[in-house]
Amino acid sequence: MSDLKWGILGCGVIANEMAQAFEKMGRKVYAVSSRTKAKTEAFAEKYGVEKVYDSYEEMLGDEAVDVVYIATPHSQHYENMKEAIEAGKHILCEKAITVNDHQLNEVLSMAEEKDLIVREAMTISHMPLFKELKSRISQGAIGKVKMVQVNFGSNKGYDSTNRFFALEAAGGALLDIGGYATTFARTFMDEAPNTILTTVQYVETGVDEQSGIILKNESDQMAVICLTIRAKQPKRGVVTGDKGYIEVYEYPRASKATITNTETGLTETIEAGNTEDALVYEVNAMEGAVEGSLSDNNIEISRDVMKILSSVRTQWGMKYPFE
Structure with a gap:
């Protein structure tokens, strides 16, 4: 301990x-x-x-x-x-x-x-399931990764006084829930995107209500991200390769996924870790990093994700008052 x-x-x-x-x-x-x-x-x-x-x-x-x-x-x-x-x-x-x-x-x-x-x-960086899925991909479970699709939508109920809808509090879907979806996408892309396309719809207060984001990197891998804060969506991520695909539901703290081999039609369920221990994994990883027993790409993924999210907002022309 x-x-x-x-x-x-x-x-x-x-x-x-x-x-x-x-x-x-x-x-x-x-x-x-x-x-x-x-x-x-x-x-x-x-x-x-x-x-x-x-x-x-x-x-x-x-x-x-x-x-x-x-x-x-x-x-x-x-x-x-x-x-x-x-x-x-x-x-x-x-x-x-x-x-x-x-x-x-x-x-x-x-x-x-x-x-x-x-x-x-970021729970996705720490849940054991994602380490297992990355390992299975490296072993050829779905072939070469071609496409990632990921959704995150919540319906918070409009309240102009709530920080989720306040521009001065950096509200909106992008920073509230978009980090999860973008981290999922970046986790399964071999490198950061060099092409970012996006469109947005705003709430009356000026924050982003819903958006679509398309990413593409030099390896020709693509990701499609859908975000909403006034319409519930399933937290579903799909990683597609040329030989199969992986589906993950409730991916922010997921402990289970399915792998479907499109050549044989066989489906396998993968389980690793416990949803209830998501923050325990974060503590253990943090302490391992401080004590020198863990070295991973957590902060590099965070850096890539924040660069993506910043590019998205630049394209929208949306700035927070304190920036």
């Missing part, structure tokens, strides 16, 4: 899930802070957190904190991460890790100068 001490910024839904993951591992979060004192104290009491801080700055000033888990809204991640790096902390940051590629590149440069680890809490 690692002896790294974790601090959490933010006390929302995903922060609660992370604290529960620590409980599942037989551990406690060391420190917590948020902008609301009552919420911070309630969170600490619920999960037995040792140190409670009234501000992010106070918690980051605690020399005992080794790793900071950033669970604030994504519009705040850039500033939160810069402050954490200046305080000498390793970072696991919720998605979207930043709102554009310039922010991410700056943060990663700062972290490299201080020899600090930064990772995105």
Whole structure:
């Protein structure tokens, strides 16, 4: 068991899930802070957190904190991460890790100068199923990968006061759920795309309601991504090769997929990992990276994904007020 001490910024839904993951591992979060004192104290009491801080700055000033888990809204991640790096902390940051590629590149440069680890809490990067599927593809299970199709749609119910629909909070489908779909696509493409095409429909507040994105790389692999926040879609990803295809439902935390061989017609079910342990996998990977026992492409995939998402918004001509 690692002896790294974790601090959490933010006390929302995903922060609660992370604290529960620590409980599942037989551990406690060391420190917590948020902008609301009552919420911070309630969170600490619920999960037995040792140190409670009234501000992010106070918690980051605690020399005992080794790793900071950033669970604030994504519009705040850039500033939160810069402050954490200046305080000498390793970072696991919720998605979207930043709102554009310039922010991410700056943060990663700062972290490299201080020899600090930064990772995105992207479940797709950590679920055992995806490592197994990549292995099966490398063994020729579906032949050469040609096409990826991936959907993500939710129906949040329109509320102009909700941050999901607020341009000033970097709302909209692209950064709220698009990171999952784009990460799925990039995971199964052999290299980053050099062609990105897109179209969009906006909500009344100016954020993106739904969009289509097409990616193509120099290996002639393509991906088609469909995103919506006012119409429910199945979280379905399909990876198609010249000898078969893989289907994954509920892919953000998937533990099961099917592989169909189009030459024989045979279908195989692949199972790996547990959906309920998604955040446990994230913690283990983060600690492995900090302690030197894990080296993977998590942050490189995040860098590619953020570059794609930034290109998409540039084509739309959509900027957030604080950019």
